[in-house]
Amino acid sequence: MTAVVVERLGPPDVMELRDVPVPVPGPGEVRIEVEAVGINFADVLAVAGEYLTRTKVPYTPGMEFAGIVESVGEGVSGVQVGQRVAALGGSGALAKYAVVNAAGLIPVPQSLSGAQAAAFPVSYFTAYHGLKTLGHGRSGEWVLVQAAAGALGTASIQLAKAMGMHVVAMASTEDKLRIARDLGADVTLLQDDEERVQKVRDAAGGQGVPLILEVVGGRRFQESLDMAASRGRIIVIGNASREQANLRPVELMKRNLTVTGLWLTSLMFDRAATAEAAQALTGLVGSGQVTPQVGPTYALADSARAFQDLLDRKTTGKVIIEP
Ligand code: NDP
Structure with a gap:
């Protein structure tokens, strides 16, 4: 089968298409015919060798995906061949078939398309834990x-609105702010607006915001401290700037x-927190209150460009x- 393979870490163009053997599911694993792979900032960092865990090469990137269960390993119960599933594995999804431990399967409403299902696990579980489990919004x-x-x-805006929260959204362009408003953001601000700190504080009645998903x-981290209300909670989720922060x-x-x-x-190992998030999220997706936002779609051969x-x-x- 064709797969993306990384032999040395670096910028996206280190990824190459290769012919590799179809993976065989071991005990406790399932093989999935991949329909769609969700690409996360973490995938880019992993290929660059800058992720939280060390990337071992050679490897096939792709941690979040959706597809059809094609074969089930020994000891797996409750998973049907032919069922559409979303999955979270460490890697391996940028290929026609991927093998994942059955514990990495994520329940998704069957109403979602393959691409929507692939857009669901990482962003929505992270948004839920940021807003609710750890953020106490x-x-x-x-x-x-x-x-x-x-x-x-986009996941965070939708979930926050579904929770009855008010949202200040920041992004780098007006087009991006329009997307945020369409999803229900109450106040939108350009990331480089010169008065952004004061404007964020003003949006929340001059007091600053009680919750920030950082x-x-x-250097933006320092600004987040300035934008926060007294007793504010700042949830550190990413470092897209790839700069060091001073705290x-x-x-x-x-x-x-x-x-x-x-x-x-690491939160996925917390079974109670994961079960609570899964129940809340599948309910919200099933009722149409939140809809995974599918962005640009690329062929496997265009992975480096993606x-x-x-x-x-x-x-x-x-x-x-889409492989
Ligand atoms: P996005 O689709 O949000 O893409 C990244 C966005 O980050 C860009 O579009 C850009 O938006 C913004 N950005 C700001 N500064 C920079 C910069 N210097 N270089 C590049 N992008 C920048 O990606 P994800 O949803 O995958 O991830 C968003 C963030 O959340 C990342 O930091 C990621 O690592 C983190 N994350 C962390 C998780 C966790 O478990 N801790 C799980 C999921 C995501 P703009 O142009 O509007 O500034």
Whole structure:
């Protein structure tokens, strides 16, 4: 079968198409015929060798995908051949077939298309944990969503609105802000607006925002501290700027701020939190209150371009690759 293979880490053009053997599911695993792969900023960082965990080469990228169960390994129960599933694995999805541990299967409403199902797990579970599990967001509260037209950003706006929250959305272009408004953002601001700190504070009645989903990092992290309300909660989810941030703990003391890290990969091992998120999210998707936002779609042969476009901030919604 054809697969994307990375032999040395680097920019997206290190990815090559290769002919590789079809993977065989071991005990506890299932083989899925891949319909669509959701591309995350984490995939770009993994190929570059800059992710939270070390990337071992050679490997086939692609951690989030949807497809049809094609074969089931020993000891797997409750999974039917022919069923459409979404899955989260460490890697391997940029191929015609992928094998994943059955524990990585994510229940998705059967009403979703393959691309919508592939756009669902990472962004929506992360948004849920950021807003609710760790962020403790409440109806009527303000939340700041950065990179608001991206995969996580669009998921966060929809979920926050479904929770009855008010949303300040930031992004780099007017077109991106329009997407945020269409999804229900109450106030939208260009990321480079010179008065952005004051405008965010003003949006929330001059007090600052009680909850911030921080995904840009670097010098923007300091701004997030300035935009936060007293006792504000800042959930550190990403570092898209790839810059270092300076944190002086004493600043947290002065306004009783809380900074909490969020990594979906480790949270997925928390079975209670995952079950709660899955139940809430499948209900919201099933009722149409949230709809995974499918962005630009690429063929497997154009994987490097898909990764580069994500890195160059050209994409909105979830970047999809269809093998
Ligand atoms: P997106 O679709 O949001 O794309 C990334 C966006 O980040 C860009 O479109 C851009 O939006 C914004 N951005 C800001 N600064 C930069 C920069 N210097 N270079 C590139 N992009 C920049 O991607 P994802 O939804 O996959 O991820 C969004 C963030 O959330 C990432 O930081 C990612 O690592 C993180 N994340 C973390 C998870 C976790 O478990 N901790 C899980 C999922 C995502 P704009 O042009 O509007 O600024």
